[in-house]
Amino acid sequence: xxxxxxxxxxxxxxxxxxxLNELNNEIVLDVDRSxxxxxxxxxxxxxxxxxxxxxxxxxxxxxxxxxxxADEGRTNHLKKAIVRLKEGESLDLV
Numbered sequence: 001x002x003x004x005x006x007x008x009x010x011x012x013x014x015x016x017x018x019x020l021n022e023l024n025n026e027i028v029l030d031v032d033r034s035x036x037x038x039x040x041x042x043x044x045x046x047x048x049x050x051x052x053x054x055x056x057x058x059x060x061x062x063x064x065x066x067x068x069x070a071d072e073g074r075t076n077h078l079k080k081a082i083v084r085l086k087e088g089e090s091l092d093l094v
Contacts, residue, residue, distance in 0.1 A: 007035045007043040012080065026084045027091055033059070033079045040081045050091060054084040 012028040020026040031040055037055040044052050062075040085091065 002032065002035065002039060004039075004043040004046055007032050007039050008047065020082065021091075024084060025087075025090065026082050029081045029083060031057070031079050031081045033077060035079070035081075037081075040083065044083050048091065050089045051086040052083055053086045056082045056084075058082075 008029055008031055010030040012030060014028070017028040020028060027044075029040070029044075035043075037057060040057070041052045041055050044050060058080050060078045060080065062077045064072065064074050066072055
């Protein structure tokens with residue numbers, strides 16, 4: 001098992017993330033690419049002190065980018081987790 005401090009990388013603050021937070025009591029997190037749902041749930045419950053109801057994950061492949069003429073590369077891959085908190089729990093991100 002990984003160190004819990006390395007599982008959660010960042011909290012996503014986008015329009016869709018704030019909408020999910022207001023509507024469904026969900027938070028959107030950037031997580032380590034090798035983290036699974038159980039590790040994400042433990043990290044949120046331990047570090048943020050909130051009870052978790054459900055965890056959904058999505059892996060996003062990096063986009064292909066070109067620099068100058070023939071230099072091709074790509075941006076980093078990313079894994080996001082949408083964490084639903086239990087009833088009565090809330091997290092103020094603002």
